[in-house]
Amino acid sequence: MxxxxxxxxxxxxxxxxxxxxxxxxxxxxxxxxxxxxGSGLVVVEGGSFMPLVVLLIYLxxxxxxxAFCVGFTDDPFMGFWGVGVSKxxxxxxxxxxxxxxxxxxxxxxxxxxxxxxxxxxxxVVGESLGVSEMYCNGWVFVVVCGWALLIVLFVxxxxxxxxxxxxxxxx
Amino acid sequence: xxxxxxxxxxxLTATTLVFLLSTHLVLMWAALELSTLxxxxxxxxxxxxxxxxxxxxxxxxQAMASTLIIFSGALNYEMTGSYQIAELTDLTSxxxxxxxxxxxxxxxxxxxxxxxxxxxMPTAPAIFLLTWQKLGPLxxxxxxxxxxxxxxxxxxxxxxxxxxxxxxxxxxxVRKLMAFSSIAQMAWIIVIIKYAPSLTILTFYIYSTTVSxxxxxxxxxxxxxxKHLITSFSKSPTAxxxxxxSLLSLSGLPPxxxxxxxxxxxxxxxxxxxTWIALLMLMASLLSLFFYLRLWYNSSSTLPxxxxxxxxxxxxxxPQSNLTINLLVLAATTLLLSATLMKAITKQETPKAK
Numbered sequence: 001m002x003x004x005x006x007x008x009x010x011x012x013x014x015x016x017x018x019x020x021x022x023x024x025x026x027x028x029x030x031x032x033x034x035x036x037x038g039s040g041l042v043v044v045e046g047g048s049f050m051p052l053v054v055l056l057i058y059l060x061x062x063x064x065x066x067a068f069c070v071g072f073t074d075d076p077f078m079g080f081w082g083v084g085v086s087k088x089x090x091x092x093x094x095x096x097x098x099x100x101x102x103x104x105x106x107x108x109x110x111x112x113x114x115x116x117x118x119x120x121x122x123x124v125v126g127e128s129l130g131v132s133e134m135y136c137n138g139w140v141f142v143v144v145c146g147w148a149l150l151i152v153l154f155v156x157x158x159x160x161x162x163x164x165x166x167x168x169x170x171x
Numbered sequence: 172x173x174x175x176x177x178x179x180x181x182x183l184t185a186t187t188l189v190f191l192l193s194t195h196l197v198l199m200w201a202a203l204e205l206s207t208l209x210x211x212x213x214x215x216x217x218x219x220x221x222x223x224x225x226x227x228x229x230x231x232x233q234a235m236a237s238t239l240i241i242f243s244g245a246l247n248y249e250m251t252g253s254y255q256i257a258e259l260t261d262l263t264s265x266x267x268x269x270x271x272x273x274x275x276x277x278x279x280x281x282x283x284x285x286x287x288x289x290x291x292m293p294t295a296p297a298i299f300l301l302t303w304q305k306l307g308p309l310x311x312x313x314x315x316x317x318x319x320x321x322x323x324x325x326x327x328x329x330x331x332x333x334x335x336x337x338x339x340x341x342x343x344x345v346r347k348l349m350a351f352s353s354i355a356q357m358a359w360i361i362v363i364i365k366y367a368p369s370l371t372i373l374t375f376y377i378y379s380t381t382v383s384x385x386x387x388x389x390x391x392x393x394x395x396x397x398k399h400l401i402t403s404f405s406k407s408p409t410a411x412x413x414x415x416x417s418l419l420s421l422s423g424l425p426p427x428x429x430x431x432x433x434x435x436x437x438x439x440x441x442x443x444x445x446t447w448i449a450l451l452m453l454m455a456s457l458l459s460l461f462f463y464l465r466l467w468y469n470s471s472s473t474l475p476x477x478x479x480x481x482x483x484x485x486x487x488x489x490p491q492s493n494l495t496i497n498l499l500v501l502a503a504t505t506l507l508l509s510a511t512l513m514k515a516i517t518k519q520e521t522p523k524a525k
Contacts, residue, residue: 141198144189148205151182154175158212159226 003044005104009097011037016093022079028067035059047127175212182209183303190307196244196254200237203275203307207233210304213296214288225291229300232274232284239271256314265318268311275308276357277350279331286338286350294390297346301353301386302379309360309375316364324361329451331358336458343397345389348462352421353382355459362452363436366443374432381429384417400466401475411470418470422463423456 014037017030035058039051134141183206190202207230215226243264248254250261259265274281289297312319332355339351356378363370389395392403392410404411420427433456440449 140189140193141201144186144198144201144205147182147185148201148208151178151205151209154178155208155211158175158179159215 004041005101007037007041007044009101011041012097013093016090020090023075024070024073025067028063028070031066032059032063035063042127049128049131179209179212182206183299187303187307191310194256196247196256196259197241199256199307199311200241200244203240204234204237206304206307207237210296210300213299214292216296217293221291223291225288228284229288232281236271236274239267239274243267243271256311259315259318265315268315269319269323272308272312273327276305276312276361277354278327278357278361279334279354282331282335282354285354286342286347289346289350289353290344292346294346294386294395297349298383298386301349301382305357305375309371312361312364313368313371316368319365321365324365325445325448328358328362329448329455331355332452332455333458336455336461339459339462342462345395345397345400345466348466349382349386352459352463355456356382356421359433359436359452359456362448363439366445367435367439370432370435370439374436377428377432378421381417381420385414385421388414388417394470397466397469400469401473403470415467415471418463418467422460424460 011034014030014033018027018034021027021030035054039054042051186202186206186209190199190206193199193202211226211230214229215222243259244254246267247259247261247264250264251258259268270281277285289300292300335351335354335358339348339355342348342351356374360371360374360378363374388410392399392407392414394400394403416427420429423429423433433453437449437453440446440452
């Protein structure tokens, strides 16, 4: 249980670092660690297909292209890690993480968390079955997710259109 | 924006429909996220700093609410083993989901994004944001309404009504005013959700019609503040007169359609012995009445201190949209149907035996 908890915590911490980075290069590295810890979480719980897919496609494809594009950007205010990070927000985040760990270990609200899940030792086959089930009976999910990817393209292009005259600056 | 507008508008319609047709919490969350994302280009279309800020605030608030929705779904899955919305029985996940839906709809104490987002966006997409985007969260509240605590609903409704009324009193910008009016109307929509959900739907329907009529008229008149409203009568007298009808309908005055939901809601609340709540909501609606009347006064009932040279502008008339007229007629005259409705929904007395 502990390794799961630590992977969850590290994943959340790296997700926070993605949002709170002073330079975009640090955000890319943090995103890499988010993907690694998230996939590691599923591996520890027994799954093998989904983590490999995430590491190959998301990390090896998408994130590499993203880091390549980030390398094209010019940032007039170069900084080191820690510049621009709100110290108060990071402190509050660590407090929240500590509260979460205490909840998971039973120190806070100890007797109230009773989970009714299936034993996760059966998830090795169940997880790949879930993928095939998603393509079979859960086709609506696939359609909605595919449509979401298309729409994100149009939305982002619409928001950063015009380089510096657009709504959001694209660097 | 015009090139991608068909796909954005199609997505906005389609995702809300997917949301309404689905019962699996993950699919509902995905559809809500997608509708949030798809409306962003509509908000940030003008790309001035206020629009950028409005789109950022909207996205962050709605994304946080969607996160809470999926967290409640995951927690419910762990506690009960089901992702179906009808089997949402875990207490924590139900409370988190309720609060997340209150954030999405814009009720107190999560109402701070509504005026700033509405001020930053042009008037025409504001209609979309106030009516269509609220449809999903309201339906989800409708589905879980039997589990929400009554005290929470009453507290949020009364607070929303009061705070929106008070905060709307000092506004001169019309879009911020409509934002506060939307928060107050949402309060009326959810106050009755546990007793008579059909009244929730009726209130939402009449509110959507009247607010669309108001905002469409304001969009055609190109007025965004009371300063512009004052001279709008000379620009287009018909629009100013029709604005009167739709504003008074929004405020809930009797000859017009907006009175029907308030009347039936108060009727239901009193018959369920929630008289204090009915009294507080009615008194709070007096505050909103004040700023609706101020808009009416500025547009149709007073002469501006700055004189125009003629009583009517010599330039071309602003084109009146057929949609505006249809909506206005619908908004203003639905009350005539209410007599029929009341007869249909009251019990028929059995004839006495002689």
